[in-house]
Amino acid sequence: MTAPVKALMDQLARLGRSGVGVLEHLGRAHLLLLSILGGLGDLVRRPRLLLIQLFSVGVLSALIVAVSGTFVGMVLGLQGYYILSQFGAEQTLGVMVAASLVRELGPVVAALLFAGRAGSALTAEIGLMKATEQLSGLEMMAVDPIKRILTPRFAAGIISMPLLAAMFSALGVMGGYFVGVGLLGVDDGAFWSQMQAKIDTYDDVLNGVIKSLVFGLVCTWIALFQGYDADPTSVGVSRATTRTVVHSSLAVLGLDFILTALMFGE
Amino acid sequence: MNHGRTIEILVGAFMAAGFVALFFLSMKVSNLSASGTGSGYEIEARFDNIGSLKVRAPVTMAGVRIGRVSAINFDAQTFEAVVILRIESGYEDAIPDDTFAKIFTAGLLGEQYVGLDAGGSQNFLKEGDKISLTQSALVLEEIIGQFLFSKAEEGAARE
Numbered sequence: 001m002t003a004p005v006k007a008l009m010d011q012l013a014r015l016g017r018s019g020v021g022v023l024e025h026l027g028r029a030h031l032l033l034l035s036i037l038g039g040l041g042d043l044v045r046r047p048r049l050l051l052i053q054l055f056s057v058g059v060l061s062a063l064i065v066a067v068s069g070t071f072v073g074m075v076l077g078l079q080g081y082y083i084l085s086q087f088g089a090e091q092t093l094g095v096m097v098a099a100s101l102v103r104e105l106g107p108v109v110a111a112l113l114f115a116g117r118a119g120s121a122l123t124a125e126i127g128l129m130k131a132t133e134q135l136s137g138l139e140m141m142a143v144d145p146i147k148r149i150l151t152p153r154f155a156a157g158i159i160s161m162p163l164l165a166a167m168f169s170a171l172g173v174m175g176g177y178f179v180g181v182g183l184l185g186v187d188d189g190a191f192w193s194q195m196q197a198k199i200d201t202y203d204d205v206l207n208g209v210i211k212s213l214v215f216g217l218v219c220t221w222i223a224l225f226q227g228y229d230a231d232p233t234s235v236g237v238s239r240a241t242t243r244t245v246v247h248s249s250l251a252v253l254g255l256d257f258i259l260t261a262l263m264f265g266e
Numbered sequence: 267m268n269h270g271r272t273i274e275i276l277v278g279a280f281m282a283a284g285f286v287a288l289f290f291l292s293m294k295v296s297n298l299s300a301s302g303t304g305s306g307y308e309i310e311a312r313f314d315n316i317g318s319l320k321v322r323a324p325v326t327m328a329g330v331r332i333g334r335v336s337a338i339n340f341d342a343q344t345f346e347a348v349v350i351l352r353i354e355s356g357y358e359d360a361i362p363d364d365t366f367a368k369i370f371t372a373g374l375l376g377e378q379y380v381g382l383d384a385g386g387s388q389n390f391l392k393e394g395d396k397i398s399l400t401q402s403a404l405v406l407e408e409i410i411g412q413f414l415f416s417k418a419e420e421g422a423a424r425e
Contacts, residue, residue: 055273059280098295163284170287173295196297197324205291 161216317403
């Protein structure tokens with residue numbers, strides 16, 4: 001075989017290897033998701049495990065979500081007022097703030113914060129458990145680490161995410177109200193009544209909740225898989241944590257586009 | 267044990283705050299109580315042209331919102347737009363059968379809505395009844411066209 005042909009074959013082999021690697025990766029992630037879902041039945045008998053995870057995944061993320069929500073709402077109120085007042089339409093400030101929060105910013109920004117705050121912690125925790133052979137230790141004691149460690153965290157992530165997104169949106173609306181009505185002098189009644197007339201409970205609020213459920217599932221799944229699949233070294237755990245944040249953020253933004261197109265396209 | 271109880275309380279507060287936020291979003295922000303479908307009754311109005319009237323546009327009487335547009339269809343036999351108005355419960359026997367339905371625009375750039383002008387009849391519309399007196403939406407191009415046409419006529423008469 002001549003040298004150029006061999007070089008070409010090497011390139012092709014490398015491409016094929018990386019393709020197979022990606023597929024293997026995806027396959028392992030889905031198998032892990034299946035076994036995590038299989039553990040949900042056992043979780044009902046041990047609600048205590050879920051409670052502790054709700055604390056570390058949900059409660060500890062609540063503060064940053066609440067603070068960001070308030071400030072995002074306040075900025076929306078300020079920017080929206082400047083633009084809308086050029087058209088003499090300050091009265092619709094409430095609609096603008098609430099629609100952008102409930103439909104998009106609430107679920108998406110809360111999910112990005114969730115991935116950074118809770119997702120990275122989950123990956124680091126599980127990656128370190130793997131590196132220090134605690135997961136193998138559990139298996140030695142005939143305890144299934146997936147049911148015992150991963151499933152409660154997964155369920156906690158899916159339960160927490162819609163609640164966090166709702167808090168983000170609600171506090172954002174309050175922040176927008178504070179800036180718009182309190183500081184800039186938009187009419188109080190028009191702010192709420194226009195909002196109530198234009199925002200629909202099913203089309204807007206419920207779709208936002210569905211979005212945040214999907215984001216919660218994807219973010220927690222990615223975090224758990226990256227931790228469980230990490231190389232059991234300090235470098236491996238650090239890489240896995242970075243990957244969790246990057247992959248979760250990209251997945252949330254990509255999925256948000258698809259979900260928006262499906263939900264709000266007429 | 268004490269530590270466990272703190273966690274329980276904090277998780278409880280977290281869940282409660284989340285549900286309060288959801289409740290706030292559905293009640294205060296989107297007004298679930300007023301958008302209830304299925305209550306009230308439906309009446310039908312036929313228009314030659316509905317302009318850009320949309321489903322869920324308000325239906326008002328004397329400026330008060332008493333319902334919403336629940337469906338808009340096109341009748342291929344008569345070439346009319348068939349607009350179904352859902353009137354909220356609490357407004358039974360409030361719309362006389364000689365009521366005039368018009369399509370208005372809220373403000374210069376606002377959305378379009380259906381305004382009802384009550385007639386003097388003692389008979390009231392019930393579920394499935396039709397409003398026979400209607401006036402189409404004003405379409406800007408048509409108004410400008412009419413204006414130009416009348417100007418042209420004026421000019422022709424003067425000569």
